[in-house]
Amino acid sequence: MNEAPIRDRAFHLSHPVTDERLRLRRAWPRDEGHLLLEWETPHGEPVPGQWFADPARLNRAAAATEGAVPLPEEGVLLQPDGADRRLPALHGLVARADARLIAHRPERRAVVRTAEGYAKVVRPERVADLVSRCERAARYADGAFTVPELIRAEDSGVTLWSALPGEPLHELSRATRVGDPLLAWYRAGAALAALHAVPADGGGGVGPGAHTPADERAAVLRWLGPARRFGLLPDVDPEPALAPLFEADAARIGPVHRDCYDKQFVADPADERIGLLDMDTLTTGEPALDAANVLVHIALRRAQGRLTPGRAEAFRSAFLSGLRPDRETHERIPAYAAAARLRLAGVYAFRPRWRRLARDLMNEALRSSPAAARP
Structure with missing residues (x-):
């Protein structure tokens, strides 16, 4: 190719x-x-x-x-x-x-x-769904965290949203002082815990559009498949590393962000609540999906040289202290973490600067699977 x-x-x-x-x-x-x-x-x-x-x-x-x-x-x-x-x-x-x-x-x-805020532009037929998900997120927030407010939505595909005050956690984490980022990471975990604690749509069951383990596997393969076909990643079988996604029965389901990582959190020193961005990916799923994605991104920032090992571990601990995952979620995090590493391997394979890192992510996800060939 x-x-x-x-x-x-x-x-x-x-x-x-x-x-x-x-x-x-x-x-x-x-x-x-x-x-x-x-x-x-x-x-x-x-x-x-x-x-x-x-x-x-x-x-x-x-x-x-x-x-x-x-x-x-x-x-x-x-x-x-x-x-x-x-x-x-x-x-x-x-x-x-x-x-x-x-x-x-x-x-x-x-x-x-813009001077008014941030404009998200999507295909016109996508506006109603985007607005619906974000309005649902605002109800779920219920004072525990903040989300951008809708200023207006246009049939042309433009939706205008207020800017959240503060600084993205991705940038704050690189500050010279570690104290403020530690508190922000704790609050990020607590905000995510509040989102996950909201009763899922439909009385706690899997509602329409829920993100299932099969959906997570499909998301991984959507990135890995092309990366392998283009010769950007080794052509190895990811299925053994994805198999643990399907090993739990009747896992707890609740609201999840589905694309949660350090760039989605905004910390404002004047507000104890953390801000959450890009709530248009909101759906229902296992809380471990969000938790694993955040933790894998912390490790990714360390691998990119953006965090020292000590800071990465401190932020991981602060986040988990705020999240306080229950036993079931804690046990499911490794399965979703392996999937996140494989998906990010595919994503970063298509970023020339980080192609070597993409291979490292793939190797790490496959390392615990003896049936997978090591590249």
Whole structure:
């Protein structure tokens, strides 16, 4: 399979307007012949695009995307300044004087910082579901944590949300003093415990849209499969490491964030409550799903050199002290942690800077499984 958009020709490009050198930051696989891509300028600004193995698909996307710049030799469609055929409101929003593009996953979603708050841009048909999940999260918070407030929702696909005061835990954890981050990590655990303690929809049962162990396995394979096909990770069998997901019967089910990690928590010194972001992934599932994802990300920050071993262990302990997982959740964390490592191995394999780390994550997840071949 052609790996050019990941390793070679499209790794560096020139911005079609400013002629700045662009460096490939990350990719999202869609199918064997299609990737969503994000480059960054020397100033760290995102420049999204897509790669198509089929020139005809590239030409069709280019013709339908006003403002996009096709680069046929690379198989790439650059989409600067909010150009996007599936997010029709994005270009006009990005063009505003007070707007700054934070993230843009082509044809899927984007986040734009404005003077009013943060605008999330999704496909118009996704607005109702996004608003519904976030409104449910606000009810679940019930004073135990804070979430962004909806300012307005537009049929065009734009939803505007208030900015939470404070600093993301991802940044606060790197501060010189360890005291404030320790307290914030404790509060993060307590906030997650409060979310998990809310009775699940439907009287405690698995409601519509619940995230099951089978869904977690599928999420892992959605990333691992393409990473292996593109030759970015070794072609080894992940199933032995995923098998423990299915070893528990009648596990406790409750509300879960489903994408919970250090960048989703916001700590404000003036407020004892922690803030939680991106509640549009809210569903029901096992509390161990969220707990494991947070703990694996703490270990990931250590592996990235962003936390010392001592700080990583201190934050892990503070988080667990606030979370206070019950015995059942504690016993299920290792199964979900193995799945999280495998999923993140796939995610980070598509980030050129962290490809070696991706292999380490895969090795760690497989290490406890004697049936899996060691790469």
